[in-house]
Amino acid sequence: MIKLSKKIEYGILALQYIAIHSDKIISAKEISEQMGIPYEFLSKTLQQLMKKGLIQSQQGIRGGYVLSRKPADLTVKDIIIALEGKSSFLDCFVSSNGLICDRSPNCSIKDPMEKLQFKVMQVFGTTTIAEIATI
Amino acid sequence: MIKLSKKIEYGILALQYIAIHSDKIISAKEISEQMGIPYEFLSKTLQQLMKKGLIQSQQGIRGGYVLSRKPADLTVKDIIIALEGKSSFLDCFVSSNGLICDRSPNCSIKDPMEKLQFKVMQVFGTTTIAEIATI
DNA sequence: AAAAATCGGATTACAATAGTCGGATATTAT
DNA sequence: ATAATATCCGACTATTGTAATCCGATTTTT
Numbered sequence: 001m002i003k004l005s006k007k008i009e010y011g012i013l014a015l016q017y018i019a020i021h022s023d024k025i026i027s028a029k030e031i032s033e034q035m036g037i038p039y040e041f042l043s044k045t046l047q048q049l050m051k052k053g054l055i056q057s058q059q060g061i062r063g064g065y066v067l068s069r070k071p072a073d074l075t076v077k078d079i080i081i082a083l084e085g086k087s088s089f090l091d092c093f094v095s096s097n098g099l100i101c102d103r104s105p106n107c108s109i110k111d112p113m114e115k116l117q118f119k120v121m122q123v124f125g126t127t128t129i130a131e132i133a134t135i
Numbered sequence: 136m137i138k139l140s141k142k143i144e145y146g147i148l149a150l151q152y153i154a155i156h157s158d159k160i161i162s163a164k165e166i167s168e169q170m171g172i173p174y175e176f177l178s179k180t181l182q183q184l185m186k187k188g189l190i191q192s193q194q195g196i197r198g199g200y201v202l203s204r205k206p207a208d209l210t211v212k213d214i215i216i217a218l219e220g221k222s223s224f225l226d227c228f229v230s231s232n233g234l235i236c237d238r239s240p241n242c243s244i245k246d247p248m249e250k251l252q253f254k255v256m257q258v259f260g261t262t263t264i265a266e267i268a269t270i
Numbered sequence: 271a272a273a274a275a276t277c278g279g280a281t282t283a284c285a286a287t288a289g290t291c292g293g294a295t296a297t298t299a300t
Numbered sequence: 301a302t303a304a305t306a307t308c309c310g311a312c313t314a315t316t317g318t319a320a321t322c323c324g325a326t327t328t329t330t
Contacts, residue, residue: 060328195297196305
């Protein structure tokens with residue numbers, strides 16, 4: 001299906017929440033409770049976003065997360081790549097050499113699909129958290 | 136993952152094949168063999184495309200499939216909708232009233248995500264089989 | 271020292287995708 | 301007519317990926 005995973009959905013919700021409350025540091029627990037997201041799963045997602053540098057963490061009591069960049073510099077594409085790597089429409093665009101399925105390299109839809117994917121990624125790449133949060 | 140399902144991938148490959156060989160009627164067996172797609176699975180996919188009116192079938196020996204419309208009038212979006220219904224990025228856009236998840240109707244990302252989805256669907260809706268087949 | 275938070279590996283549960291099987295029906299060629 | 305070849309279609313199974321959970325360790329503030 002053409003669908004965003006829960007992980008990405010939660011990631012967007014969380015970053016939006018952090019962006020809106022950027023005056024203070026936000027704990028995973030607060031986001032979990034306010035947004036209705038399973039705590040453990042959200043924690044993992046935030047840790048992943050932290051590893052990829054989209055947010056910064058503070059451990060201990062009164063700890064939590066803050067954005068590393070301005071919401072206007074944070075795109076949906078960034079979140080997708082941080083949480084799922086260079087995901088692609090078809091398997092053939094994942095590997096470095098572009099050869100995964102049986103049809104490669106003479107696949108008749110490889111090139112057009114690659115163009116299609118580029119266009120879609122362009123849409124994701126030009127939608128920012130700032131827009132989503134309408135700060 | 137942001138990925139097209141095998142069903143859609145096979146659907147695009149099959150329609151492209153039929154479009155290129157539009158001078159004759161094409162059997163599922165031929166497409167299966169030429170494109171390396173599991174026969175039974177492809178058959179189901181073609182039957183589904185037939186039910187949705189994208190192709191027409193002819194039973195019996197020397198039977199097979201032909202396109203119902205010109206390749207230039209057949210978009211990737213048409214194929215996606217025929218094979219997966221009104222698929223959407225988030226669950227909330229699937230139901231008629233737009234209310235599925237716990238956050239609805241006060242979901243903070245519903246509107247921006249809907250716009251995002253619209254843009255992406257526009258990309259799929261403007262890519263035709265004719266382009267993919269480069270007839 | 272206790273409390274509250276992040277960190278992170280391992281495991282489980284579930285759902286969707288992908289593929290298979292068996293048989294029925296239709297059409298054409300011989 | 302009948303055999304061959306194709307679509308048609310429901311039910312089933314296998315596989316994979318997603319989503320969620322569990323448990324313990326670590327960090328930091330009070």
